[in-house]
């Protein structure tokens with residue numbers, strides 16, 4: 001096995017890991033990011049296809065209240081645009097009784113949502129562009145972490161890496177279930193992390209692209225709030241209103257259905273709102289996050305959304321040079337893109353403080 005030595009290893013090339021590496025870019029540390037997937041971005045996952053707007057299969061929206069993220073976008077020269085909401089939404093969310101679809105006016109949003117121009121992946125790309133390419137190694141799932149008195153040893157299926165400092169940005173529940181720690185991590189941390197909800201880990205994201213945004217021809221907006229099978233849907237046209245799509249979430253009970261069955265129930269529901277034109281889509285895309293080995297892990301008991309997100313225990317891993325990061329560990333807006341960036345800043349400050 002090849003032995004590779006570093007000052008610092010970051011686990012995960014999602015938004016948190018890449019932002020941290022970006023903040024540390026002038027620190028002089030010999031640093032590497034080990035990423036299990038063959039792509040960057042983690043839960044930021046934009047798909048680019050001809051004649052389609054950039055399709056967000058992961059993180060999409062943010063607001064001005066997400067100050068750290070907005071500051072980072074500005075610093076990287078990335079522009080963003082307001083989510084089109086239109087004037088009326090289909091509402092069918094009452095949980096009992098027969099389905100009753102109402103067309104309800106959408107109140108003027110005092111806190112609009114935004115999307116990154118060109119897709120959320122632009123943020124990942126820009127961060128990566130500031131790092132030497134040798135600093136990111138894809139297809140390296142860390143399976144074992146061994147701590148000795150002087151350093152950490154990280155093992156993947158084909159390599160062993162060593163470092164004096166390790167920062168994990170893997171969702172906490174996955175960190176403690178998928179990685180074998182020698183010696184074991186503190187029991188309390190294992191317990192809290194194992195019961196920390198990974199935001200959106202169960203979700204099914206769906207997208208239908210069309211040549212025309214027919215939903216904009218009327219006072220409809222493409223916005224749907226329903227008890228299912230599609231639970232939420234929004235206009236997903238690009239910033240120039242040139243390429244069009246509807247993007248939303250499917251009830252996660254459909255995770256074990258076949259793709260064709262999911263598409264059938266989606267079209268059945270959309271037909272009720274917009275008529276037969278819904279069948280003229282250019283392309284159907286879906287992403288089942290529950291099947292993503294490097295995001296989702298099943299939990300041992302019932303789980304509330306955002307459970308234990310931002311728990312103070314994540315500030316002390318029990319090992320001085322081992323940091324537990326990732327969006328779910330942030331003090332503010334854990335689970336969201338803002339949380340991922342906030343946490344990168346928090347760990348950056350902690351590392352600098354420890355170095356003094």
Ligand SMILES: Cc1cc2nc3c(=O)[nH]c(=O)nc-3n(C[C@H](O)[C@H](O)[C@H](O)COP(=O)(O)OP(=O)(O)OC[C@H]3O[C@@H](n4cnc5c(N)ncnc54)[C@H](O)[C@@H]3O)c2cc1C
Nearest residue numbers: 012014015016036042043059060061142200327335336337
């Ligand atoms: C469907 C969906 C919709 C979302 N919508 C929004 C939204 O609209 N707005 C918003 O703000 N947020 C949204 N989010 C949440 C947002 O995506 C996350 O908060 C953010 O991307 C988390 O970044 P992260 O770097 O902390 O974690 P991740 O993106 O999960 O990155 C962790 C990285 O670690 C890697 N990894 C895992 N295991 C290992 C291992 N053993 N070894 C090495 N690497 C490993 C993973 O592959 C991944 O790249 C959404 C998420 C999903 C899934």
